[in-house]
Amino acid sequence: MSPSVNILEKSRREFLTSSASGLGGIALGSMLANDGMLNASTVSGRDRAELERLKPNHDPKAKACIFIFMAGAPSQLDLFDKKPKLNELHGEKLPKEILDKARFAFIKPDTATLMGSPRKWKRHGKSGMEFSDLLPNIGSCADDILLVNSVHSEEFNHHPGQLMMQCGVSRFGMPTMGSWINYGLGSDSQNLPGYVVLNAGRGSSGGSTLWQSGFLPSSYAGVPFRGVGEPVLNLKNPDGLPADLQRAGLDTLKTLNQKRYQEVHDPEIASRIASYELANRMQTAAPELIDLSGESKATLDSYGVGRPEPEGAGFRGTLPGVPTYDTFARNCLLARRLVERGVRFINIVHASWDQHSELDKNHGYNAGAVDQPIAALIKDLKQRGMLDSTMVVWGSEFGRTPLGENRNGRNANTGRDHHPLAYSMFLAGGGMKGGLTYGKTDEIGWGIDENPVHINDLHATMLHQFGLDHLKLTYRFQGRDFRLTDVGGKVIPEWIS
C-alpha cells in the first residue's frame, strides 16, 4: 500500500469513526459495510471497539421503536386493569395497613375513599384481552398487543418519573432510551436523524429533558419534528434564497473547506463537509417526509388525519386553538413514514393525562385523541409487514390511585392521584408476544400480586429485542460505566414471541 493510499484511508477512517458521534448516528453501519477499504487489519484497537459497539450483541428482532409517551400518568384502572372489587368497595376507606404506608401527592389520607371506575369493559380478539370502552380501537389490535398490568416505578412526581421512564434513572444528565439505542446501533437513515420526537398539544412536565442525550454527545439527542410547516428547526432556506443558490453556496463552501482540509489535514473538516451535505439532503428529505399527499385517503382516514377536535372546552390534553386530534393522528402516520426511512427511534409525546379531577371528561378526550391513530398505526405496520421489526410501546411515568382524590376544597372525588406502585403499559411488534396479558395487581389495583415489572426490566427487554445486551451497552462517564438500566434490569423471556 502506498503512503498516499494509506493516508487517504486513514483520514477516511478517522472521518467515519469521528462521525459515529459526528453525524447523529446517521447511516454509519451501512456506510461502513459498503466501505471496502475498511477491514479489520487497518483498524486500530480503539476504532475497532467503536465498530464493535455498533454491532448488535445477538440477532435483533426489532429495528425501530415507536415510543408513545402518555405524559401525566393515565389511569390504568379506567383503561386496562378492570377491578370489579374496587367498584364494589367504592366509597370505602383503604385498609389501614395499606394506608399507613402509603404516600400521596394531594390525597388527604384520613378521609380518602376508594373510587370505582364507571367504565364498561370488553374482551377483544382470540386472546380475550380486556380493555375499557375508552379504547375500542386499540382493543381491536388485542392479539398483537402485550399488555402489562404490573409496571412499577420509584418515582412519585411527574418530572422525575418521566426521566425514570425515558432514562431508566430519574437523575438529570442521563441519556434517554432513544439516545442509547442510537448510540448502540447507529441509524439506517441516510438523510434523517436517528431519533425523532413528535409532540402533540401542550408541553409535558419534562420538556426537552425527555429527549436529552445526557452525557452522550448531543448528536444522540432526539430531534423534534413538526408535522406541518417547517418539519425541523432551521430546515428552510431563508426566505428569498432559492434552492439552487443554496446549492451554489454549499458548493463554494465545500471547495473552500476542502482546500483547508488539504492544508491542515484535520479529519473534523471532512466531517464538517459531510455534515453540510447531509443538512442539504435533509432539506429535501424532511419535507418529503411530512408531505402526506402520497398516502391514500383510506390510510389518512384510518389514522384520523384531519379529524376535528371534539366539542367542549377546558380539556387538559390540549391547548385552546391547537388541533391535537389531527396532530396526534398525523404524528402516528409520520412515525410509520419515519420507520420506513430508516429512523431508529421515534418518541411520540402527548400531554397531559394528569387528571386529579374531572378524570372521566379528560380521559375521554385523551383516549379519543390517541385510540384511533394508535390502532391504525399498529394495523398499518402489520399490513406492510413492518410490525415484526418495529416495536410500538405505549406508556407513562406512573399510574393513578384506586382512591379518589379529595384534595382540599374539592367536594366530590372526580379524579385520582399519582400511583407508581402498579400501573399498565402495552407493547406491540418488535418480536413481542401478542395477545398476552402479563402481570397481575391485587383486587383493588393497589399493589402487584404477580410478575412485577420494573422500568429497568422493560428497558432491558426492549434492548434485548434490538439485539443489545443491557449489561453491555455502556458508556463510561466520570469513571463509571453507565447503562440504560442503571444497576437493575432483567430481560423478561415470557414477553418474547
Add this chain to the structure above:
Amino acid sequence: MVDSMKFRILFTFVSVLCVGQSNSVAEVDFEKDIRPIFAEKCTLCHGPDEAKAGLRLTSLEEATRKLKSGESAVIPGKPASSALIDRIHTKDPDDVMPPPDKAEPLTNTEKEALSKWIEEGADWPRHWAYEPLNNFPAPNPKEHQFIDGFILAGLKEVSIEPSPQANPETLIRRLYYDLLGLPPEPEAVAVFLEEWNSGEEKAYGKLVDELLSSPRFGERWGRHWLDKARYADSDGYEKDNNRMNAWRYRDWVIDAINEDLPFDQFTIQQIAGDLLPDAGENETLATAFNRQTLTNTEGGTDKEQWRVAAVMDRTETFSAVWLGLTVGCARCHTHKYDEITHQEYYQLFAYFNNGDESNTKVKRSEEDWKDWEEKSADHKAKLEAKKKEHAALIAGISGEQAAWEAGIRDVVEKATVTSRQVSIEVAKASGPKGTTLTKQKDNSFLATGKAPATATYTLEGTLPVGAYSGLRLDVLTDAKLPGKGPGRTDKGNFVLNDFRIQIDGETIPFGGARSDFAQGGFPAANAIDSNKKAGKGGSGWAVSPEFGKNHWAEFGFGRVVTLKKPGKFKIEMVQDYGGNHTIGKFKIGALSGPTKLIVPETLLPLLSKSVPERKEEEKTLLKNHFLSVHPQSQRSFAALASVIASAPLAPNMDVRVISKRVKDPRETHIFHRGEFKQPEGKVEAGTLATLPPPKHRGAAGDRLDLAKWLVNGENPLPPRVTVNHIWGHLFGKGLVPTVNDFGVRGDRPSHPELLDRLALEFIELGWSRKKLIKTIVMSDAYQRSSDHRRELVEIDPKNRMLARQNRFRVEAEIVRDVSLSAAGLLSEKVGGPSVFPPIPDGVTDANYNSSFKWKVSSGEDRYRRGMYTFFKRTAPHPNLMTFDCPDSNVTSVERTRSNTPLAALVTLNNETFHEASIGLARRVLEDKADVDDAGKVDHAFKVCLSRNPEPEERGEILNLLQKSRDYYESHPDEATKLLGELPVAKESKDPKSLAAWAATLRVVLNLDEVLTRS
C-alpha cells in the same frame, strides 16, 4: 511519600503511545500495567465497597491480608503461593477470576504482568492523584520555560520534532478566540502584525496583557465557570419557573474573573462566602453558586425529598468541580473503584446540610449604584430645602391654634346627639376586577361576582352646595350575601381598613369616628387612622360576631367643608385585610351641622383643659391634630411627603443565595441506599480519608472549613484539577484527558510532572487565573501550529505529546458571538438581565403546559453575546443546544463537540445567522464602498479570517457573487424577501446588491476556519 512517586518520563510517554500494543512485559509498572487491570476487572467485587471473600484490591495492606479461606491473595515475591495467581489461572469455571459474567477475561499479557509484578515485590504506590504535589525540576531550565522543558523532553523521548510556531495571523486569532471568544478586528490584526515584525516576543506578550485586561475576558472565562456552576435562569423540573434574578450571580462570576479574584478566594466565597467574618454583599452573593441547583415546585412534592436532592447535588458538584471525583456513586454504597466510602459521602453532605436557600439584597450593579448615589445626593438637597420651607410654614401658623381650639369648642358645644344626615348621589361606583357594585332602589350598592380576597371600592359623584361635617357609611344585610352579610366572608364579616375622601382633588382630613357596633380591636376610628398597612398588620373597622344585621359608622371631618359651588368627590373604601373580608352591601351619606366627631374622641377632654394644665404629650397631640386639619399645613405636609416619596430607589435586588441555618440545625445521617426516608447512623462533617485532613475551627466543621481545605495548598486535588481545566480550555484537551475523573479509572496525565509544576506555579502566582493563563499562552507549546501531521497519526493519534496545538470547534455561545461580531452587530454591553434573542417558533412550547412565552428582545439586547441568552431549563434555546451547550441540570466540567447536520442548518438558515450574513454584507459594502468586488471580498476575509483570501478562494467567492447578483437582479422581489423585516437590513438603499452580497458572504461565515479555533 514523595519517593514513592513512580512518575518517570520514559514510562509515562511510552505508555501513552503504546496502549494495547505491548506484547511482553519488560519491567512491570504498577500504574501502567496493574492498576488498570484491578480497576477494570477486579474491584467491582473486590473493591472499596464489596469485599468478596474479604478481599479488597485497594492497597498492598489489603491485598496481602489473610483471607477467610486462610490464603492471601498477594504474597510479595511469591507468585506461586499467591491465591490471586492461582485463581486467575484455574480452569475451573466456578472458580476462575474474574467470573465471566462480571468482566472480560484476563489476557495472557495481563496474567503474565500480574505474576511478574508479584515476583518483583508487588510495589503498590498510591493512586497518583492523591499524592502530594511534587516539585519536579524542569529539564533545560535555562533554555526553556518550564512548560516547554517538560514537553520538549517528552517529545525527544519518542523522537518527535515539535511543529513550528503558528503564523502571527493564526496566533492573534487563537488568542482572541481563547481569551475573549471573539475574532480580532482587521485593525487590531494590522497593528499586531506591524509590532510582530519589529519584535515578536514583545508584541505577543503585549497582546496577551491587553486581552487579559479586556472585560470580554471575564465573559469568556466566566462562561467556562458557569458550566460548572450549572447556572440557569429557571428552576428546572416540571414547573420550571423563571428565576429573574439568577443573572446577578452570573455577573458576580464575570466581575470576579475580570478582577482576577484569586482562585482560593474565588473558591472560598462561592462555597462559604456567607460564613466569612467580614462577609459583605459580594461574598454573600457568591454563595449563589450552590443555589443554582434545581427547585421542584411540582404539586404534591415532598419538600424534604427535593431539599435533600439539592444538597446531594451540591455535594456532588463540589466534588466534581474541585476534586475531579465522582462521589455520586457513594450516595447509595461505597464507591466501586475509588476510595470514597458511603459514610464519607454523608460526611461531605454534612457540610452542606445546614446551608439553606435564602434571599439577600445586593446592588444590581456598581454602575447603577454610582448613578443612584448621585441622584440621591440631589434628592437629599431638595428634601432639605423642602423641610426648611415646611418648618417655616408651621412656625407661621402655630399662632392660629388657640383660635382653632375655640372654634372646635364652639362646634362641640352646639353638637347634637344625632347627626343630621344628607343623602349623596353616587354617580359611579367601582371595585376590583370581577366585582360589580350595583345600585339598589334605596341608593345602596350590592357587590356581586366572585368574592375577591381584598378590594377597594371607589365612589364618585358631585356634592351640592352646602356645609358638610362628615360622612356616614351604612353596611347592610342582603339575602344574597353569605350569612346575609353585611360582609362577604363565609360568616358575613368585613374589615374596612381605610376610608378617605377627596373633594375637588383635595383630601379632607378626618376628626373622629363612631359606630353602632365594632368588633373588639376593630373600632370605626381604625378606618381613619394613620395605619395604612394591608393584611393582618393593618387596622380597620369590623363587626364580628354581629353578622346578619345592619350596622353604621360616622366619620367626622376635621374641619367643616363649605361648598359655595357643587364639588366633585371621590371616596375610597380600602378593604385589604384579605380572605374575602370585603363589604357586601353599603350605602354612603354625608353629615351636616355641628358634630363632636370634628375631633377624635380622645382629644375632647384635652380641649377643655387650659394650656398650662396640659401635659407635654397632650400638647403635642393637640398640636399635631391642629396641623393635620389646617388647610395650609395639610398641603405642605402632602408636598413634603411627595418629595420624600420621590427619593430614588436604591438599585438593590433580591438574589437567592445560601446561608447558614441557625434555627434547628440538622443532624446528618447516612441514608440507606441514598433514600432520604431511610436515615441510618449519624455522621459529622468530614472529608475523604485518602486526602490530607481538614482543619475545623469549631467542634463541628462547616462550609468555610471545607472551602479552606480545598485551597490550603496541601490538598493536591483542587490545584491539579483546576490547572487541568485551564489547560483544557487552551489546548482543547486536558493533560488528564478525563477532565471529570481523577479517580483510578480515569486517564493518567500525559505529563504528570508538568501537571504538578503547573499546580505549584498556580499556588505560587497567588492563585491568579490570569497569571497562570499568561504563563501557559507564553509557552512555545501553546504557540505551535495546529496543522495535523500525517506522520504522527499512527504514533500519537490524539496528540497527547503535544507536538502541535489542537484545532477544535468553538462553543455554542462563541459560534454566535463570532458571527455577530464579524457582522458588526454584537453588543458590547457586559452583564445585566438575561435576554431573549430570536428563537424559532414553537420551541418554547416544549415547556410544561406550554406556558413559557419568549418575547424577543429589541434593540441592543437582540445582539448580546450568547452567554446572556435566557436559559430555560425545560426549553433551552436550540442554537445553544445544537452546539453542545450543557443543559445546566447538573455540573459540566467539559463540553462535548459534536458536528452534525442540525448544526449546519443553524449557521446556514437560522434567523440570527442569516441576519449576521446581511450584517457582514452591509459592513463590507459600507467599509469598502469605493473598492471593487475583489477588494470587498478581501475585506470580508480580513474581518472573518484575519487574512487575505488566496486567489483561488477569491475566485470562488466572486463566482458565487456573480450567480447571486444575476439572480437578485432579475428577482428584485426575492431580494426584498431575503432582507425581510430584519432590523439590520432596514434603510438599505440597494436591496439587490445587499442581498447578493449576503447570499455570498454567508458562505464565509460558515467556513470551518471561522467556526474552529486553529
